[in-house]
Amino acid sequence: MKNIKSMLSCLVATGIISTSCSDLEQFNVNERNITQEQLEVDFQHVGSKYKPIFENIYQYTPAWSYQLQQNLNADVYSGYMTNPRPFVAGANNTTYSLVSGWNNFIWNVPYSNVMNNVDGITKLTEGEFPTLHAIALILKVEAMHRVSDVFGPIVYTSFGDLEKAGIYDSQETAYNAFFSDLDMAVENLMADIDSERFSAFDLAYDGDYSQWVKFANSLRLRLAIRISKVDPAKAKLEGEKALNQSLGVMSANTDGFFVNGSLDHPLATLDNAWADIRMNASMESFLVGYNDGRANAYFDAPTTVSGTVKGIRGGLPLFSKYADELAQKADYVGFSMINDNIHTSKVQLMTAAEVAFLKAEAALRGWSGAGDAQSNYETGIQLSFDQHGASGVNDYISDNASTPANYVDPITPSNNISALSTITIAWDEAASNEVKLEKIITQKWLAMFPEGQEAWSEFRRTGYPKIFPVVSNQSGGLIDTNIQIRRIPFVDSELSTNPEGVAEAVKLLSGPDNGGTRLWWDTGAANF
Template sequence: MKNKLLILGAVLAFSFGGCTSNFDDVNSNDTALSDKDLEQDFNNVKAPLRAMQRAMYILVEDDWRGQIQFNLNADIFSGYMATPTAFEGNNNNSTYVLLDGWNSAEWENAYRREMVNALKVERLVKEKGPKYYAWALILKVYAMHKVTDYHGPIVYSAFGSEAATVPYDSQKAVYDQFFTELKTAVDILTPFATADVKSTFFVDAKDGTDGTTAKGVVVNWIKFANSLRLRLAMRISNIDPAKAKAEAEGAVKGFGTINSNAENVFYLADHPVKTYSDEWKDIKAGAALTSMMNGYDDPRRGRYFTKTATGTYQGIRMGSLVNDDYKTAKEKQFSRIGDIVLSSGQIPWFTAAEASFLKAEGAIKGWDMGGGTAQSFYEDGISLSFAQNGAGIATSYINNDVLLPENFVDPLNAANNIVAQNLVTVKWSDAASNEVKLQKIITQKWIAGFPDGQEGWAETRRTGYPKLFLPTNNFSSGKIPDGTFVRRLNFPVQEKNSNPAGYAQGVQELGGADNGGTKLWWDTGVNKF
């Protein structure tokens, strides 16, 4: 486990409604053995920690839930992918009819599998085995920042309460707790990273080590926590610049962030998109990404997507009124998801490329990113992504000041055609405004971030970049105003039923209607430098 997260088994399956209902039942037994049976060598926390890792994406044992957890919402909203399937007669997330039956999956999965197990680890070993508690904190923040960035206010600090009403935390309060928890985890792990600490848990023999020393592994967990702290700091940079600066500068100190592809954090498993793309044929390339990569003549295209029958890379525009031609009769006119997702056997959690782009943005804001300039971080991010994806040397791509994204043409329906929106070249220019520099940084960060649509969607909302294609059809009945993008997912219906007073408070904290047009706390619409 030197530079990757490994599959460690132990799958949890609970019957779970609202985020805190039946808490005692779902928290009572994670494995077939009791806590007493497993106490030796902290085995009693290994199962819940392994389950937390595995539950970040709902995998093959429950594919359809994974599809609605992230693929038919964030992956589409990010512009990375699109569906050729006319779900609900084309009245679905793609056309901004937000389906409650789909969009609660991330919430349900996170509370059932992440929060329950994080609380169990805390209760078992917070004092007796602090490094395990630290790991649980990192995993919890990684999982739950996706939930709050989907919905806004969430149940967090009061999770586990048996009160009739469980209060929501504002998104600001949730982020403040995230930062505290990540710093706590790093503080706990730092002594282990600076000493020759023995461990039989952080290291697995599969990674080629002897399974006896946790030294290198603990450092990499610290770098993962710091990188996540940097991501979250940047997320709040437009709403709370002072807090963002302090957290970002703190993240790059000490052991710092992930800096090389050897330190990238992956979960080793077949990506569930493999099922959605190849077996079910429910997902294809997104028009926004193929337009961008085709225009830039990006060599990563061949890893991200397959070629069509005509030898091109062709996406589908969000909001298209698709029919059987898109999925069956003429489906080969559109690109499927490529080998970097389907055949790599790994799901990316955090990469050096993302860390470098975050530092580039920090640099144009005047933050101390530990050395380097905005340009050097920006160009390093592109180079790291090329290397990660086996796309060769990035020099000519980085220095191209001519190519622009191409216009989108739908081979089956001209009503979906649209001119290119994100009209910036790749090459860096110190003479450009900070806004243009940011557009370049986020554009390349967005391209490098594929296939993580959850992060891609969050960053396009925060910055407005890259400029994506609006959906061809918006059937939201005005809840998401024409000319705007979806900003969030509704709170789950079961929360209205199982925790009505808490839900009402959550809507109040949201500061707007519980629909897809209401912006989250950090989504200000104005970039600050």
């Protein structure tokens, strides 16, 4: 259409056609097209940009994209899952021989599909439609704190600025920007809380802005707890702001942040169709040791060995002979699959149970508005059991004897390992804060399944729960087997297109650009 208009303009200018440009517009109208004016009537010019944001916080279709963006890193490093066969001849992310081609997806998917769309929404809504802008800001923080929690420094405050393109923020700067964006979002929503403007585009809360404020407050509390060791004063300030905001944080399972897409969870494809993922031995240790009623809501019974559930040690080594590999693959693939309750669920990004455990830790740290640590802890367990339809919660909460189970590999006995923790379930008010925190984080870890990104982040921050190390560490000494992997190095796509930016970003790290370097909030110090 643009070429036609240009040609006609030239003809007019040379006098070949004697008419005005405005008269010629009738020749350029395709009646089947939707005009910009029609799009703006119902905000479709803005609203169409939200769906790809929701669907790419992690990309749940196609399933292989999710597999590379999250499953073959955070889901595995969290101790939730592992692969039952040695991808890339056993030298891969799961054995700390990090595959750059895989890890590009952790960076590229949110930048291409989240940040670009948020930037577009901001240009269309900032100042004019503040509540629509607010939702974009909340989604931006939800997506990009995950990216920062993988790499550390990220491109955030300079994104979309042509003069500052590719400049990385330190993780501290990025987190401060997250809090500022949440400030603006909550302020904008509270000013027009009853508006239904977003309802047609909302894949989480049906346009209910009060629920979005609760989510924003809960997200702020998560981020505040995340920095509680490295910047306790800022953490307390932001945490109390979340806890004491008038609409509060998530408290019921209906408050959880789930993406209501039309497809099954991508784990259904990875697990059922491809047999690429199975239960991790660490999950078996806790679920079996605690006689946890959620075990069979999370996982199926194994088909090749006995047991209620059966997991696999993470980081399996390369098998010595191809024939042995085929035999072992068949046996390990028969270990516990993820249950259809998870396969058919909405994509889970934050639950009320997680928030209850955040409040429990906030109470330990003395933050106002947090309530009582024990009450929050037990509420978190109750919410999780209710969410998954599990029974026996009262006996579970009062169990002061059960501890994580030792792991026995019926195929490869050399993989056997004793439980690393003796932590029990029942709250003990006389225990130290460190013991109480281990209980809180262990139960939060169990409740957040299958959201591996947040579970891995909390493991790195606190050292809890005490999950088993990999069997085979092929990092060449860059990653300590017992400390386990701390981050993902900057990806090839950035190294090739933004080498100067990456070079400056490396200077913002506490060490070299490898998987053994701790992030800003990952201090390695005692929790209390």
